[in-house]
Amino acid sequence: MSDRNGQLRANIQPGMDVEIVLKKDQKTGKRTTGRVEDILTNTPHHPHGIKVRLTDGQVGRVKNISHQ
Template sequence: MNGQQRSAIKPGLQVAIVLKHDQATGKTTTGIVKDILTKSPNHPHGIKVRLVSGEVGRVKQILGPTNA
């Protein structure tokens, strides 16, 4: 599932994001959503989120709920 729809992303979901400095390479970072930063209902490059780790990036893929 891609991360372009804000309604599909909730705090606690495990997602793959692209950090700002990784946009050129497309390298993804996996983590748990803490905050949703994009206000619009959708975004063509992915919804911007803050992970529990503090990293901020755009969601490229929703991996699913956490098992914690």
């Protein structure tokens, strides 16, 4: 799998820039960008994306990991 895969917890670290889908945006798939503060999903894999909290407090599931 790609290292940009937001479904694998091992690919995500605090401080990374990611694109997430917020709960309110699940129907539209609108993405929000931000930096990971905390990883909220405890399992190593989640089919809808690992749930994270961004530094601004927003919570959603990772859809893409940005690489600088």
